[in-house]
Amino acid sequence: MRHLLSAGEIDRDQAVLILDTAAELGAVTDRSIKKLPTLRGRTVVNLFYEDSTRTRISFEAAAKRLSADVLNFSAKGSSVSKGESLKDTALTLQAMGADAVVLRHGSSGAAHRLAHAGWIDASVINAGDGTHEHPTQALLDAFTIRRHLAPEGGDLAGLSVAIVGDILHSRVARSNVHLLTTLGARVTLVAPPTLIPVGVESWPCAVSYELDPVLDSVDAIMMLRVQSERMQAAYFPSALEYSRLYGLDAARLSRLPEHAIVLHPGPMNRGMEISADVADSSRAVMVEQVANGVNVRMAVLYLLLAGDGKDAG
Amino acid sequence: MDSARTVLDDADISRAIRRIVHEIVETAKGTESLVLLGIPTRGAYLARRIADAITGIDGVEVPCGTLDITLYRDDLRLRAVRPLEPTSIPPDGIDGRIVVLVDDVLYSGRTVRAALDALNDIGRPAAVRLAVLVDRGHRELPIRPDYVGKNLPTAVKENVAVKLREVDDLDAVELSEVGA
Known part of the structure; x- marks a missing residue:
């Protein structure tokens, strides 16, 4: 290289x-x-x-x-x-x-x-x-996931990762889809239709417009910030509605499998895509990231x- | 490869290791403060064997780890980038201990120089000693071994290959002509 x-x-x-x-x-x-x-x-x-x-x-x-x-x-x-x-x-x-x-x-x-x-x-x-x-953000996410869920090393074969939030404006999401798939993980993107990029069908991943159905099957969940500074239009009705539908709060956290970890590339908007108690919980690995x-x-x-x-x- | 000549066989190697073990214990006046650090890959296996042999003789478990020196090499920019080997320093560290560095072949001395630099960043041992299975000469730095399995006079154009059961199919030290 x-x-x-x-x-x-x-x-x-x-x-x-x-x-x-x-x-x-x-x-x-x-x-x-x-x-x-x-x-x-x-x-x-x-x-x-x-x-x-x-x-x-x-x-x-x-x-x-x-x-x-x-x-x-x-x-x-x-x-x-x-x-x-x-x-x-x-x-x-x-x-x-x-x-x-x-x-x-x-x-x-x-x-x-x-x-x-x-x-x-x-x-x-x-x-x-x-x-x-x-790419280095995706590498550090993969490294963090491997350390927790595949500690014997190698790749991430068989793991399931959900990436939730503003996929449209997120270079982190794009890099992670490629890298995690290359390493053998299954990636599901979760966002409202307005925040999913055109051409996502060609990406090696699944897409869901709803968060709740994917919760019980993920090994790692990555929450993304809504990048208002890159938005020139309204992509969803209100911040409150976004947060209710796509935010990770304590109730949703409790529905994740016991071993699942929560990632966030930062900076976080507490109360928007992730609630404060989830951000501070032991399942959240942001500081490690x-x-x-x-x-x-x-x-x-x-x-x-x-x-x-x-x-x- | 066809012209490879076996200079030490498995019996010679176990004898050499046994002698090194006794010398180490004797000069350290016991095993209390010893720490063995093998330089990967084959030095790490030799260090493990030495540690096990000390346990066999004295019944003591000597801390044994590995020290990868890749990041301290002086020839990194002369070759393609090398993958790193594991470094594992025993949990009690090396401060105030007698560290015995273990490698398979001592040649230019540059690996040992790199290992001394690496140790310097990890702690301050009471003393550092060097044990090698084969000393083939041609030093480029003022470095000498304390424990030697076999002094093997070689020509620069010859190649010394140490093979160990843990990674190769047998225990042997082979000498061959480069390009022959």
């Missing part, structure tokens, strides 16, 4: 390798010295055109734990706000000797463009492009940057 642009292009063995590598690297997090010399002298640039705290900090922590130098470049307060194009920014980063660029961008396909336009030699890691993909995010991103940086750069598969 030279770039990580989408979860759809990762095959099963690559996915398992990333998860296994993350598991080994996770042990470093438990040590008193949380630092490895592996990427000493390499430069990782966080290039963020959209607001993000947890993803940027997670990548920064991951790169620093591997001893890489980290440059943070956010569009606000940079020459981007003066009208600089992605290309010119890329050429600047190339001149600064970036070995990897972690890109978050509002336009779908931005990471692919940066990786393949010939502007830079660096590895490109997609940290979210528009409503397209967010954050910790696992650092391990997974360390694994991706290691696998992309540590070798000689010649493709080994």
Whole structure:
């Protein structure tokens, strides 16, 4: 692998390798010295055109734990706000000797463009492009699910995962559908028809417009935030109605199988897609997801940057 | 591969391990503060065998773990990226203990250098010792073993392969010409 642009292009063995590598690297997090010399002298640039705290900090922590130098470049307060194009920014980063660029961008396909336009030699890691993909989020979700429900390792064969909420605007949902299916899980998307993207029939997953019928058969349930900032129209009558039909509250939590876990990529809107008592329950693994995010991103940086750069598969 | 010559057979290997075990216990003046750390893959199996042999002799269970040194290698950028092997440090850690690093072949010494760096990040042992099944010479760093199963003079163009029952079909140390 030279770039990580989408979860759809990762095959099963690559996915398992990333998860296994993350598991080994996770042990470093438990040590008193949380630092490895592996990427000493390499430069990782966080290039963020959209607001993000947890993803940027997670990548920064991951790169620093591997001893890489980290440059943070956010569009606000940079020459981007003066009208600089992605290309010119890329050429600047190339001149600064970036070995990897972690890109978050509002336009779908931005990471692919940066990786393949010939502007830079660096590895490109997609940290979210528009409503397209967010592969490291899917990897950390898969890692968290595996740790709880398939602790012996390998893939997620036979597990059933529901992804509930604003599928239409969610790059997390799209990446998870691809990755979890590649790993052998069955994915069901749950949302009102207005929040299901056109063309979902071609995705390798089932779709349900109702939450209640899927509850008793899932091993993991992932709640998504309603992304009002990406909505230019009304997709449902009222927040209260959405919450009643698609929100996870204590009553619905009690109908999940006993071993089932609740995931949320954050940021959460308590009282909307998830009630406060569910968010704070022992079944909710959000805090773990954050910790696992650092391990997974360390694994991706290691696998992309540590070798000689010649493709080994 | 056809020209591979067996230099140690299974009886030689068990004898060598037995001798190393006695030397380890003798120099450590007992087994109390010992921790064995094998370097994957074959060093990890050798460490396990040494630990079991100590139990056989003294009836004591010596903490035994594995130490993957991949993340500390100095040649990562010269080759395709390598998958990580498991690291498991015994629960009581290595602080103040006598750590015996175990590997199958000692050659350039770079693996051991990486292992010393890794140990430095994990804790502060009272002492670090090195046990190897085969010392084939050609050191590139000032590193020497404390316990050696067999000193094997080799040419650089020769290849030493240690085979262990746990992963291979037999116990043997084989010497072959590279490219022959």
